[in-house]
Amino acid sequence: MRLRLAALLAAVAGVLTLLAPSAALAQATPSPTPPASAGAPAAVNPIVPGANITVTLLDLNGGKGDPKPVPGVGLTVLKDSKDGAEVGSQTTDTKGRVSIGIEGNGTYVVELDPKTLPDGVKLSGNGETVKTVEVKLASSNFVQFQIGAVVVQDASLGSKIVDGTRSGIIAGLLIALAALGLSLIFGTTGLTNFAHGELITFGAIATYIFNRGFGLPVVAAGVLAVIASAAFGYLQDRGLWRPLRRRGTGLIAMMIVSIGLALFLRSIFQYGFGGSTRTLSQYVVQGRQSYGPIDLSHKEIAIVLVSVITIVVTCLALMRTRLGKAMRAVSDNPALSASSGLRVDGVISAVWVLGTALTGLAGVLLAVQQQVNFQMGFNLLLLVFAGVTLGGLGTIWGALIGSLVIGLMVELGPVFGVPASIKEVGALVVLILILLVRPQGILGKAQRIG
Amino acid sequence: MDFGTVIDAALSAALGPQAIVFALAAIGLNVHFGYTGLLNFGQSGFMSIAAFGLAVTVVTWDLPFWLGIIVGMLGAVLLALVLGVPTLRLRADYLAIVTIATSEILRLIFGAVEFKDTFGGSNGLTGFARTYQDMNPYGGGVDLGIVSFSRNDLWSITVGWTLVALSCLLVFALMRSPWGRVLKSIREDEDAVRSLGKNVFAYKMQALVLGGVFGGLAGIFHILKQGSAVPTDFNTTFTFYAYAALLVGGAARVFGPVVGSMIFWFLIAGIGSFFSQATSGADPLLPDWLMTNTQASLIRFILLGLGLMLLMIFRPQGIFGDRREIAIDGR
Amino acid sequence: MAAELSEARAALAGVSNEPGAPKPDPIVKGSNITRTFGGLKAVDVEHIEIQRGVITALIGPNGAGKTTLFNLLTGFDEPNEGDWSFNGKSLAKVPAYKVARRGMVRTFQLTKVLSKLTVIENMRLGATGQRGERFFSAAFKSLWSSQEDANTTRADELLARFKLDAKREDFAGSLSGGQRKLLEMARALMVDPELIMLDEPMAGVNPALKQSLLGHVKSLRDEGRTVLFVEHDMDMVRDISDWVIVMAQGQIVAEGTPKSVMADQRVIDAYLGAHHDTDITEIDVADLEAEAEAELVAEAEENKS
Secondary structure, eight states: OOOOEEEEEEEEEEEOOOSOHHHHHHOOOOOOOOGGGOSOOOSSSOOOSSSEEEEEEEEOGGGBSSOEEOOSOEEEEEESSTTSOEEEEEEOOTTSEEEEEOOSSEEEEEEEOGGGSOTTEEEOTTOOOEEEEEEOTTSOEEEEEEEEEEESOOOOHHHHHHHHHHHHHHHHHHHHHHHHHHHHHHHHHOOOOTTHHHHHHHHHHHHHIIIIISOOOHHHHHHHHHHHHHHHHHHHIIIIIHHHHHHTOOHHHHHHHHHHHHHHHHHHHHHHHOSSOBOOSSSSSOOBEEETTEEEOHHHHHHHHHHHHHHHHHHHHHHHSHHHHHHHHHHHOHHHHHHTTOOHHHHHHHHHHHHHHHHHHHHHHHHHHSOBOTTHHHHHHHHHHHHHHHHOTTOHHHHHHHHHHHHHHHHHGGGGTOOGGGTHHHHHHHHHHHHHHOTTOSSOOOOOOO | OOHHHHHHHHHHHHHSHHHHHHHHHHHHHIIIIIITOOOOOOHHHHHHHHHHHHHIIIIISOOOHHHHHHHHHHHHHHHHHHHHHHHTTSOHHHHHHHHHHHHHHHHHHHHOGGGHHHHOGGGOEEOOOHHHHHTOOOSSOEEOSSOEEOHHHHHHHHHHHHHHHHHHHHHHHHHTSHHHHHHHHHHHOHHHHHHTTOOHHHHHHHHHHHHHHHHHHHHHHHHHHHSEEOGGGGOHHHHHHHHHHHHHHOTTSTTHHHHHHHHHHHHHHHHHHHHHHHHOSSSOSSOTTTOOHHHHHHHHHHHHHHHHHHHHHHOTTTTTOOGGGOSSOOO | OHHHHHHHHHHHHTSOSSTTOOOSSEEEEEEEEEEEETTEEEEEEEEEEEETTSEEEEEOSTTSSHHHHHHHHTTSSOOSEEEEEETTEEOTTOOHHHHHHTTEEEOOSSOOOOTTSBHHHHHHHHOSSOGGGSHHHHTOHHHHHHHHHHHHHHHHHHHHHTTOGGGTTSBGGGSOHHHHHHHHHHHHHHTOOSEEEEEOTTTTOOHHHHHHHHHHHHHHHHTTOEEEEEOOOHHHHHHHOSEEEEEETTEEEEEEOHHHHHHOHHHHHHHHSSOOHHHHHHHHHHHTOHHHHHHHHHHHHHHHO
């Protein structure tokens, strides 16, 4: 049995104008279409002039070869919500495209009729046939989202495991970068930082701004975003956490402060970035090539290399350099370190810079791997926590191993019977079970308790 | 700008069913965190298991309503026991991680498309509240000029505030007793309590169950007042909001969570209504390039986050708390 | 009572000075108790017996394992192996709270008064068998108020005896170090223990209070309780203890009456010999063993004062 994975990719471009109809007609719609859907407009469903929502359905065919358009699928655009008024309905043409005119800015919902999908294609992922698009005034939103679709052919267990392992390692590495940051900060300051997810989002949104806003290539935007994350971490420590430490604020109080900060930042992101999911300008859809039994796309190879090199360099630096030793000393015993002449505040600042840079990098890579969304970091936070806890709170190697285990659990879970739409559940259950047997985590030191 | 509408929205929310849900959930968190020092970050898990216990019993299994209530509450108790046995002996942060993970597991399972036949998928379940609505003795809604409630809301308010009052009475009676003294002592130093011959684990478990039961009540009330059980209502953000409400009012105070929830919803609804009005209409107070109507709905959450930070930094005891005996040391 | 006391002391007179010597009427008996942290054997006690009705002092240099032994005996730590009994009943693997209920109550080196409770509430917490501490009767005040009143009366008597009655309604956090030690001792007495174990009752206590604390410790014995305490100050040990057990490097190295122990060469070796303080500090820090660290800090503070 051979596995054929197909993914339907829908690029929704909500383009709108606020001006008179004549101006709308004259509007030079920038060419927003992602590479995969590029091509001259077909005769069948022309792009509606003025404000419109354009959807292109593409069969990614499991990432093998070029994506193919999916014709004949019914799509409906509704205002405000799934139960809202219908704006328009169309069937995808030979380019896999529909284009439906809209009145103006607001929230729209695109609904896909699963019954009209070609034979043998079934929606996977969350099985979601509905996506919400926020169309903002005087700006073009280029929204892209995947509606995973799987051909109902039984794949061999072996190839499922290979595919799950590939996705799991990539997910695990991304989690590990963020977990490393979390673990460093927790280790040195004892802060359980619930705003850590927002640091991931920060990295991703910064990449988006440098890329789409300033028109920089994705790689340059990513580098700048990591620097921006580091600066953000430094300022956060100086502006918030250091004054709190000086005041002698308790750890639990600080944790609740971090919850407030998380809500604050996430709402700010949503305010500025909007509620929709957006893509970077490059590397959005890439086919995979076979390397022996494993299929990888170029960006996946790049992500793995960047994260592995970063993690290895960071860990070596922590073990070898003076600063690394100082960090570990502070994390072991701040009072003793201070009394033996270490500048504890300086070390903690360095930890914040390093930790947020790593976390920001996780956001950058996640933006390249998937898309950008105001709550992408928050959605990942629990898995990052799980990785850190699983490995043993505050141990660097533990965070790495824990994260990889979590990543693999998430992606391999469905192979072993975890419902695919809630694959995180498997990882969380494993987390709880491991804590029952080994409360200190995989690599944590046994703690004496009461 | 019509300030009457703003006040109406704020007051309706502060006295209305949503504030009651928060009050009940926060009373539970007060028992956990305020009095005992247990970091339960999965209150929405206790709510969802009780809510779906009721909904599944009535809708999926077609069994009587009151049996559903019992199943729901037993679900909350059972969840507390299952969570407590492994984690209450461990460091405090493990309870936080495990509860947060469990509440997410429950939410994901209840919303999973694979279990749609049982839990209704992401749309959840409806049609279990008939018995509750049939008990409504009111003939119509009420309009007190400054604030108004529909017939259904009036019934929910009556039931809800009665539940809140009874819960407060129970918490008051328990916390003035030697039992409450043991909890407060555990919050501060459990080894000291152990050295005096008290079974700390058993007390923590009792507190976890009691707080979980209040959480379960909140969950059941939540789905009854709106007539539907939707999994996404029970996300972790809800738990954080309930913490915010508790901390505003003051932890380890009987009325702290109640007053906190009212203030919380007064502000959330008031600010929401204010900015909604300020950005709507043909000539909005705030120009569109500065703030759209969609963005306006976010201002309250930005302020909520900021407020929670400032509260924790400058007044961790909340409005009613006594700084000398508050569990969370602000400084 | 005086007769009983002299009997107990007289009985001790015949006990040999060898480590782990058998006692005529032991309240605690333990053997082969070991506890290791990392590679370090913190406690390695071959045999120990504590005589009933007398004051026994447990002394030894920094890091000798005294506090760890305390933790093991009272169920606050689990040994790698070993068995010990209290009044003839085994206590191995018995949780801390049950140890306390059986009548073996400890205090802590770094006092654990509940600083956010008032002094009188701290005292009431100590009372055992409270009906109001059971969940199902707690909500009904009538079920427990009379017992609570009786406990309060007893607490007030103890507070008066320990000269804390003026502080009754104050938060315990406002007490001085010495007053905390007194409160902790008074609170332990609310449990009505047969054996009271004091972990460095003099640490951090100002000299003026020390004499009265000594008096209180003696009065515990005089009312028929057994006292085991850890102490550094040799003058104090000589002054109040009936029997002294010396530990070094986790082992019991000597036993005897205060006078004989002070003259024992093994004891002098243990304190001044091979075990220089800095060595032990290094081991302890590397070991990251919280209690040992706390002990070091407390001892350092005490040495300074």
